[in-house]
Amino acid sequence: MASNLKKCPYGEQCYRKNPIHFGEFSHPHLDTIYANGLDSKTNKYVIPDELFMSAELIETQLKLLEKLFPKPSGSKSSKETTSTDGNSLKDGIRLDSGSPKPDSVKQSKSPMASTSSKCASPNSCKPSSTSVDDSSKFSKKPKITKNIKDYIPVVLEKGHAAEKIASAAPYNLFLTAITDSKRTHHEPLTITFQEILDESLGEIESSVQINFMVEIGWLLGHYYFAGIMGTPLLILYGDETPELLNISKTHPEVTAIKVNMPTPFATSHAKVMLFGYTDGDMRVVISTANLYEDDWHNRTQGIWISPKLTALPNDGDTTAGESPTNFRQDLMLYLVEYKIAKLQSWIARIRKTDFSAINVFFIGSTPGGFREGPRGYPWGHARVGELLQKHCAPMEARVPVICQSSSIGSLGPNIHTWIQHDFLSSLRKHSGPPGLSHFPPFKMIYPSFSNVKSSHDDLFGGGCLPYGSNTNDKQPWLRGHLFQWCSKQRHRSQAMPHIKTYTRMKLEDQSIYWFMLTSANLSKAAWGAFNKNVNISPCLRIMNYEAGVLFLPKFVIGEDTFPLGHVRDGIPSFPLPYDVPLTPYAPDDKPFLMDYLHQ
Incomplete structure (x- = not known):
């Protein structure tokens, strides 16, 4: 073994x-x-007897050690050599281990705080197979064989991502591959991170990664194997990541900027990718996955990938090329809210790009207090409500709002406090007459303890579900609205959901009225809460940065509803990530709580 490796923070409980x-x-x-x-x-x-209960897992892990660290037979392993600075080199990728951080969640600092799972520390990553400057400490190193499958569990043949995305129209909505569910690996609507970087989508010249958690070694490893290591990369990150503070010293092409938040309880939680291609075109990707290994391993994640967006002529009208959904304008306004100078060139590039092929709405949240203006409310649930009121087909009040997220915030002592007063007041809107004051049924998909226990990673599968007893105990009413995580149709019942989705559908008609994929968990911090002072004009207060896309049938397929579970007049069924009808909790079921991992 390499003696310089940091100890795993899980110790004997490591499930990796x-x-x-x-x-x-x-x-x-x-x-x-x-x-x-x-x-x-x-x-x-x-x-040993004390580890007998984990024997099967340990045997699997030992097989990995055999592959990574074959026992010496008179010479050093071909899989491992040592650089002059004492760091291990594996298949040409440098692994400069930083201080380990537990692969647990970032605990909520307040009821308004949106949380996300936390991983082992990121590591710097750099190829050593080519001649580089002495300052990199990798000059005069021999070429080392590189095998992508030693680093990335699910690897698909290169060159086919473009046809996969073209075949996914009109929705362009994917789920990530699940390592331990082989049936997901070759599904048409499964995507891997390598495929997002695939050269068939365009030759990447520069990119932006906006995310909460970034494991830099994992990310740069993907860039390396995609052949774009060294291209300019701007990273905006939310979580405290010491390894990113000085990354430009070892990787001059990388600029990493910590997003400053107005309060300690706010989170930069969005997951957005921007790719610029050498031909001047670009692409936008909205996802629910953090940029680190675990989130792309055995967790269900959602990803929307835009078509390739062509550059407008240099002398063209920059008012041309907007999408029918005003996606370009909303995205630019959202990026401006970060107040980061390094984004200005990208905002300018977006302004000069044809977004007319995009058929979804950009839905963002940004920190601050917002009142209704000429464009209505710009962010949060109120923005969704305004779009639904303009463009959603009329429906009966009994059509439920179905929410699904990987964490739940403090929602109040009863369903009226925030869910109905704020959230459902927006999400129940449509273009028909207001009707009676009845609220639609509220249904929440959140993994039960039994869901997590039967996951690919046993209880550790719940590491992406940071909902704690402190919050759960204050809202017992929520138990009556909870449904299991079940995804047999997509072969992901055992892959715990880090994906976040919101929708209204009518099973009797096999119709979906709208669907939303977003980074936003069900919380006030993510979606916003109105002030309760009736003597002043309503102000929507939001704490987080979040980003998502709203699918409205009128703009995607030109009809009132999406087909559900069947092809309708040549239009494919909308690709829900979970099964319907929903599976209720059994009488003795309970929601999975993060506390179970610390008992």
Whole structure:
């Protein structure tokens, strides 16, 4: 084993089965078993009695150690050599281990705080197979064989991403591949991070990654294997990540900027990618996944990928090329809210790009207090409500609003406090007559304890579900509105959902009225809350940066509703990430709480 690796923060409880993790962290209990070798009688590793319950997992992890650190036979392993500065080199990727951080969630600092899972520390990543400057500490290093499958669990053949995205029209909505669900690997609507970088989509000259959590070694490893290592990369990140503070010293092409928030309880939680191509075109990607290994491993994530957007002529009218949904204008206004100078060139590029092929609405949240203006409310649930009132087909009040997210905020002592007073007041709107004051049924998909226990990673599968007992105990009414996570049709029932979606659908008619994919969890911090002072004009207060897309049938397929579960007049069924009808909690079910991981 490489002696310079940091110890895994999970210790004997480590559940990982990904080679990248074992290339970055040591596991003394595994090292001991591995060093002792195979039992001469059984030809198996001898696993101590106290670890017997994890024997199957440990055997899998030991197989990874065999592959990554083959035992020496008179010379150093071809899989590992050592650089002059003591850092290990695996297949040409440098792994400069920083201080480990537990792969647990960032606990909520206040009831308004939106939370997300937290991972082991990011690591710097750099190829050593080519001649580089002495200052990089990698000059005069021999070429080392590189195998992408040693770093990325699900690898699909290159060159086919463009046809996959073209075939996904008109929705362009994907779920990430699940490592332990092989049936997901080759589904038409499954995507991997490597495919997003695939050269068939265009030759990337520069890119922006806006995200909450960024594991820099994992991210740059993907860029390296995609052949775009060294292209300008701007990273805006939300979580405290010391490894990104000085990344430009080792990677001059990378500019990493921590997004400053107005309060300690706010979160820069959006997940947005911008890609600029050498031919002047660009592409926008909106996702629910953080940029680190675990989120692209055994968790269900959603990704919307725009068509390739062509550059407008240099002498063309910059007012041309807007989408029917005003996506370009809303995206530019959103990026302006970050108040980061490095985004200005990208905002200018967007302004000079034809967005007319985009058929969804951009839905954002930005920190601050907002009153209704000429364009209505610009962000949060109030913005969604205004779009629904203008463009959503009329429907009966009994059509439920179905919410699904990976965390739940403090919603108040009863359903009226915020869910009905604010959130459903917006999401129940449509273009028909207001009707009676009845609220639609509220249904919430959130994994139960049994869902997580049966996941690919057992209870550790709940590491992306930061809902705690402190919040849950204050809102017992929510239990009556909860439904299981079930995704048999998409082969993801055992892949816990970090995806966030909101929709209204009528199962009797097999119709969906609208659908939303977003980074925003069900919380006031993400969606906003109106002030309760009736003596002043309403002010919507939002804490987080969030980003999503709203699918309205009128703009996507030219009809009132999306077909559900069947092809209608040549229009494919909308690709829901979960099964319908929904599966209610059993009488003895309980929502999964993060506390279960610390017991």
